[in-house]
Amino acid sequence: MLEIITDPADIDFKYNQRDLIPAVVQDYNTKEVLMVAYVNDESLKLSLEKGETVFYSRSRQEIWHKGATSGNIQKLKEVYYDCDQDTILFLVEAAGPACHTGENSCFYRKIAVQKDQARTIEQSNIVDFLYQLILSRKEAMPEDSYTSYLFEEGIDKILKKVGEEAAEVIIASKNEAAEELVLESADLLYHMLVLLAEKNIKPEEIRKELIKRHK
Structure with missing residues (x-):
C-alpha cells in the first residue's frame, strides 16, 4: 500500500490545455524507462488509490487502467513530480511488457550512439x-x-x-x-x-x- 507523502491537491500541477501532464514510467529495480503516457487529475488520484498506474488515453479520451485487459499491470512503488510541476514519474514493478508490441519497454529502437x-x-x-x-x-x-x-x-x-x-x-x-x-x-x-x-x-x-x- 502506498504512503501518500504529499497530497496531489496541494501541488500546483502545470496541466496542458487538455488538463493533462506526461507521466514517465520507470522500472523500480532496473531503472529502465518503460513508457510515457498522460495523466489527468482523476487518473492520478486513481493511480494512488489503486497502487497501480492509471492513465488518460488521448486517442480514446477515457481513463485507462494499464493492464486491466492484458494483465500487464504496473504496481506503483514510488511516485515523484518534477521541479516544474509538469511531469510525473512512476517507479513500478511491471507484471508484463509495457509496450503494445510485446517489447518490455516502448523505447526499444535506437537512433544513435556515440x-x-x-x-x-x-x-x-x-x-x-x-x-x-x-x-x-x-x-x-x-x-x-x-x-x-x-x-x-x-x-x-x-x-x-x-x-x-x-x-x-x-x-x-x-x-x-x-x-x-x-x-x-x-x-x-x-x-x-x-x-x-x-x-x-x-x-x-x-x-x-x-x-x-x-x-
Whole structure:
C-alpha cells in the first residue's frame, strides 16, 4: 500500500490545455524507462488509490487502467513530480511488457550512439543483443544460418542441443583448462537463448525472477 507523502491537491500541477501532464514510467529495480503516457487529475488520484498506474488515453479520451485487459499491470512503488510541476514519474514493478508490441519497454529502437561507446554498450548488453539477433533469424530465416536451421528443425532439436551443450559444460568442468569451460558455457548460453526465443520468453523475465529471488 502506498504512503501518500504529499497530497496531489496541494501541488500546483502545470496541466496542458487538455488538463493533462506526461507521466514517465520507470522500472523500480532496473531503472529502465518503460513508457510515457498522460495523466489527468482523476487518473492520478486513481493511480494512488489503486497502487497501480492509471492513465488518460488521448486517442480514446477515457481513463485507462494499464493492464486491466492484458494483465500487464504496473504496481506503483514510488511516485515523484518534477521541479516544474509538469511531469510525473512512476517507479513500478511491471507484471508484463509495457509496450503494445510485446517489447518490455516502448523505447526499444535506437537512433544513435556515440562511436566510442558503441562497442562498450554492445558488450555490456551482449545477452540482449544476441537474443534480438536470434529473434531476427527466427523471423527472416536466412539460408546458411545455423540459428535458422535450429528453428526449422523445431523444439526437439533445440532441446537436444541444449542437453548436449550442458553435458559439454560438465565435461569441461572436470578438466583443468578454464578456457574450455568458458567456450562451452558460451555455447550453452547461446542454445538457451534459442530455446527462450522458441518459447517466446525474454531474458528480462529471467532477470526479474533472479531479482525476486535475491529479495
